[in-house]
Amino acid sequence: MSSTTGPATDGHPFHHVALVYHTAADYVAGTVSFVRSALSRGSPVLVVVPPDNLDLIRTALGDDTRRVSFADMTVVGRNPAALLSGVVSDFVAAHPGQRTAIIGEPVWPERTEVEYPACVAHEALVNTVLAGHDLETLCLYDARRLDTRIVADAYRTHPLLEQRGKRRRSTAYTDPLALVDEFNLPLPPPPADAAVLDYTDRSALPRVRLFVSRQAEAAGLAEERVREVVVAANELASNTVEHTAEGGRVVVWTDPGVLVCQVEDTGYLPDPLVGRLRPDVTRSRGRGLLFVNQLCDLVRVHTRPGYTGFRLHFLL
Known part of the structure; x- marks a missing residue:
């Protein structure tokens, strides 16, 4: 079961946690532990990841699958700017008065360079929008297939990191609005024949x-x-x-x-x-x-x- 140790125990109700995984076994262990810990507290759980990983989690959860909501991130999160107003807000609003738990994987290896700045902006702004909400989120990053700069940005957008079932504060965490401003980049020019x-x-x-x-x-x-x-x-x-x-x-x-x-x-x-x-x-x-x-x-x-x-x- 996941545990929060050391400086990560800060008394704030919203926890935004990054789990950087290196193997499928890491992925399954981290996600299943998170889900079962949340279910044991009576928290509603939503899992929003790409389809192959949805299958991994469903298989590992077994009978607990019936107690969890699932969505395909490549569909509902295609536009990262719509995630907060739609998927996240809708799930939290559907369970008033309850601590909710969400697993998300907004950056998967097939994300393009064009999409990536919007992903970082979403992950940063989560910290501003959801501060004070009774919510725990676990965001997954594939260390094997994602560029090292993407993993480094995950440490900048998440106040908490999880490794081997324990949490610690991210020393690279960056002010969300400053990070969004950093990724407010000029767009490449349209083609001449547009x-x-x-x-x-x-x-x-x-x-x-x-x-x-x-x-x-x-x-x-x-x-x-x-x-x-x-x-x-x-x-x-x-x-x-x-x-x-x-x-x-x-x-x-x-x-x-x-x-x-x-x-x-x-x-x-x-x-x-x-x-x-x-x-x-x-x-x-x-x-x-x-x-x-x-x-x-x-x-x-x-x-x-x-x-x-x-x-x-x-x-x-």
Whole structure:
């Protein structure tokens, strides 16, 4: 059974723990111990990992599988920016008054370099959003197949590390907002042959929707997915005309296996949590970026004074 020893016993209800594993046996031992420890306390448990590892954990748990919820991280966590507002918040909200436990594996070996900064931002912001919540999370990192810099970043995003059933404080842990700012990187330029549309005010929004729709159809997206691309682009363009005076630009192109839609303007988005949390139910506004994160397979953002670019990815 997992134990917390030494400086990791800090009295805080939220524990964000990284387990760096080297073998399948390490993986199974760490996850099964975590699950059974949580079940023994009466905690609801959610396991969100890639499908092969889901099978490993299910097999090892045996009859305890019936007491655990499972989800495929490659599906529900495809866009890391949607994990907090969807999977995590929904599970915690479904069990009010109970200490909950979640196993997650947001970075698996097939994650791309394009996706990775969004993963780090998610892992860092978990510490800000969930501080004070009665929740324990165990995040898994494959030391055999992940780059050493990814493992090093896991030590920076997790206050606690687990090794051989014992926990210790991470000496590399970094302030979450400082780390998010470090990964607020300029996006690579669009290809020279990308389709471009500039817009200035609300009267141009129908043109934006038509432009994006035609590009998505030409890329071969299904009708329902085309509508989702249009909704996402329209939300961002609407924000541009509401909050800036100079208008903005939509750029659309295809990379292998993906349609990319970039919406950029002269605004500045200093709060990295915008779009990652559901607004208070009493507020009628503030849900646009949340919808965008839920609709897209990946959202990358770069913002600085005088510029914000949203790069939306839709798998073909």
